[in-house]
Amino acid sequence: MNIPIEAIRNHDDDILLCADGISLSFGKNKILNDIDLTIKNGEIVTIIGPNGAGKTTLIKILLGLISADHGKITKAKGLKIGYVPQKLHIDPILPLSVMRLICLTKRHSRNDVIDALKESGVDDLIDNQVQTLSGGQFQRVLLARALLLKPDLLVLDEPVQGVDFTGEAALYDLISKVRDKHGCAILMVSHDLHIVMASTDRVICLNRHICCVGKPDEVVQDFEFKRLFGQRSDAFALYSHFHDHEHDLQDGGSHIHDDQCNHNDNIQNPKDKNNA
Amino acid sequence: MLDDFLIRALLAGIGIALITGPLGCFVVWRKMAYFGDTMAHSGILGVALGLLLGIDPTIGVLITAIIIAIALLLLQNFKFLATDSLLGILSHSSLSMGLVVISFITWLRVDLMAFLFGDILAVSRFDLMVIYGGGAVIITILIIIWRPLLALSVDANLAKAEGINIKLYQFIFTMMIAVIIAIAIKIIGVMLITSLLIIPAVAVRKFSKTPEEMAIFSVIAGIASVVIGLFLSYEFDTPSGPSIIIASFMIFSIGLLPFIGRKS
Numbered sequence: 428m429n430i431p432i433e434a435i436r437n438h439d440d441d442i443l444l445c446a447d448g449i450s451l452s453f454g455k456n457k458i459l460n461d462i463d464l465t466i467k468n469g470e471i472v473t474i475i476g477p478n479g480a481g482k483t484t485l486i487k488i489l490l491g492l493i494s495a496d497h498g499k500i501t502k503a504k505g506l507k508i509g510y511v512p513q514k515l516h517i518d519p520i521l522p523l524s525v526m527r528l529i530c531l532t533k534r535h536s537r538n539d540v541i542d543a544l545k546e547s548g549v550d551d552l553i554d555n556q557v558q559t560l561s562g563g564q565f566q567r568v569l570l571a572r573a574l575l576l577k578p579d580l581l582v583l584d585e586p587v588q589g590v591d592f593t594g595e596a597a598l599y600d601l602i603s604k605v606r607d608k609h610g611c612a613i614l615m616v617s618h619d620l621h622i623v624m625a626s627t628d629r630v631i632c633l634n635r636h637i638c639c640v641g642k643p644d645e646v647v648q649d650f651e652f653k654r655l656f657g658q659r660s661d662a663f664a665l666y667s668h669f670h671d672h673e674h675d676l677q678d679g680g681s682h683i684h685d686d687q688c689n690h691n692d693n694i695q696n697p698k699d700k701n702n703a
Numbered sequence: 704m705l706d707d708f709l710i711r712a713l714l715a716g717i718g719i720a721l722i723t724g725p726l727g728c729f730v731v732w733r734k735m736a737y738f739g740d741t742m743a744h745s746g747i748l749g750v751a752l753g754l755l756l757g758i759d760p761t762i763g764v765l766i767t768a769i770i771i772a773i774a775l776l777l778l779q780n781f782k783f784l785a786t787d788s789l790l791g792i793l794s795h796s797s798l799s800m801g802l803v804v805i806s807f808i809t810w811l812r813v814d815l816m817a818f819l820f821g822d823i824l825a826v827s828r829f830d831l832m833v834i835y836g837g838g839a840v841i842i843t844i845l846i847i848i849w850r851p852l853l854a855l856s857v858d859a860n861l862a863k864a865e866g867i868n869i870k871l872y873q874f875i876f877t878m879m880i881a882v883i884i885a886i887a888i889k890i891i892g893v894m895l896i897t898s899l900l901i902i903p904a905v906a907v908r909k910f911s912k913t914p915e916e917m918a919i920f921s922v923i924a925g926i927a928s929v930v931i932g933l934f935l936s937y938e939f940d941t942p943s944g945p946s947i948i949i950a951s952f953m954i955f956s957i958g959l960l961p962f963i964g965r966k967s
Contacts, residue, residue: 487860490864491863491864492860492863492864508864510861510864510865512858512860512861512864515857515858515861517857517858518732518734520731520732520905520908521732521856521857521914522908522911522912522913522914522916522917523857523913523914524912524913527913527914528857531850531853531854531857531861531862531865532850532851532854532861532862532865532866532867533865556912576865
């Protein structure tokens with residue numbers, strides 16, 4: 428993880444986005460501490476972590492919406508990013524149809540829009556006003572919108588927020604189909620420590636620093652998650668995340684380690700190994 | 704025919720409504736009512752400085768509105784103060800400074816009411832040229848930046864993530880607000896110009912399906928407000944600004960009638 432960006436890029440053309448040593452503080456409060464992150468072509472990366480872990484902040488830094496105090500972001504040349512924000516509140520004072528929302532920054536033909544909405548299962552809503560949509564419908568519209576930009580990387584910040592449980596499963600199912608069909612990489616954020624998509628290639632556990640990085644199936648086998656939780660839905664894999672150390676959010680998310688502290692060996696612990 | 708002051712006032716008012724219609728929609732979409740109000744209130748300081756320096760008050764208003772707008776955009780980067788507190792401070796400080804400076808100008812007879820609330824007798828042929836010239840420039844720029852400005856109004860983060868230079872469009876839009884405040888001061892006055900931006904736009908919201916419809920309907924509601932208001936002002940010898948705003952409020956209220964008792 429500590430290889431210089433140039434070295435990585437020279438050896439690997441597949442890298443879409445590479446973050447190196449990202450740190451950000453608000454006053455004395457460290458929001459993000461030395462984050463390294465690489466996203467390759469076609470992979471699904473999920474960032475999980477509790478509320479206040481800095482997930483959305485990290486996404487905003489990666490997208491260039493806010494700038495970090497330290498660290499460097501390198502993007503592949505001509506990288507196209509489709510972004511589905513965590514919250515998109517459109518005030519009722521603004522009359523806007525689904526079609527117009529989708530064509531906000533780039534014009535698309537009506538047929539293309541209908542095709543994209545069909546894919547996410549909401550093509551009948553094309554002429555509806557956006558304020559009339561339910562949470563799940565709105566997320567599907569935003570997903571269709573992001574896909575119409577033909578992104579190399581799709582960034583989804585809490586894609587199932589405000590969606591009920593059955594809607595959640597359907598939405599995750601839809602997202603995993605997206606990669607297969609469009610071949611784009613997906614970077615997804617979830618606050619749910621226990622639910623991560625089965626099709627995720629890499630899980631990054633963030634709590635102001637990177638706690639651990641690992642493949643979900645490794646993690647799953649390792650923790651015998653099925654014995655613990657069973658399979659709730661085909662679209663889900665359950666990934667139990669055990670912390671044998673405490674996190675103290677008041678103290679900038681630093682670890683409190685003791686002698687028994689043993690991060691699982693199958694998971695890379697780039698930062699913790701140094702600390703522990 | 705243009706010698707008739709009422710005709711000049713009507714032409715001026717209609718010209719202003721043509722600009723405030725679409726611009727006012729963006730003010731309500733972007734929730735910038737208080738921001739616009741602050742810039743307008745600073746206009747009285749511009750009037751005072753204009754009188755002191757012997758330049759046209761319209762130019763004075765334009766300059767102070769631009770300075771206040773730039774100050775606001777810069778100060779918003781410091782997070783130590785909530786934006787509405789900041790606006791309140793700048794709004795009333797600049798207004799007070801303007802009023803105090805004007806009270807020192809004893810060698811000129813200044814009709815303060817005219818600057819605060821508009822005066823239909825005050826519109827000259829030159830003012831008409833300023834309104835229609837300035838208006839043509841604003842509307843042209845607005846049409847050019849319409850799509851990115853709309854994207855920015857829906858969600859600034861999304862627009863920025865999709866490659867729109869939001870700082871640039873925010874700045875251009877703010878400058879357009881400064882211009883409309885300056886050219887509308889004669890007919891509406893600094894205290895009420897924001898109402899002419901907001902009320903017609905909100906009044907036609909329920910009848911609009913697209914942003915463009917709302918902008919066009921808002922122009923129509925604005926023109927109706929100006930025409931009704933100016934006739935009331937002429938008939939009852941009332942200040943033109945408040946008369947126009949009362950007319951727009953009546954239009955807003957009538958527009959609510961079909962929706963009373965309905966959900967949302």
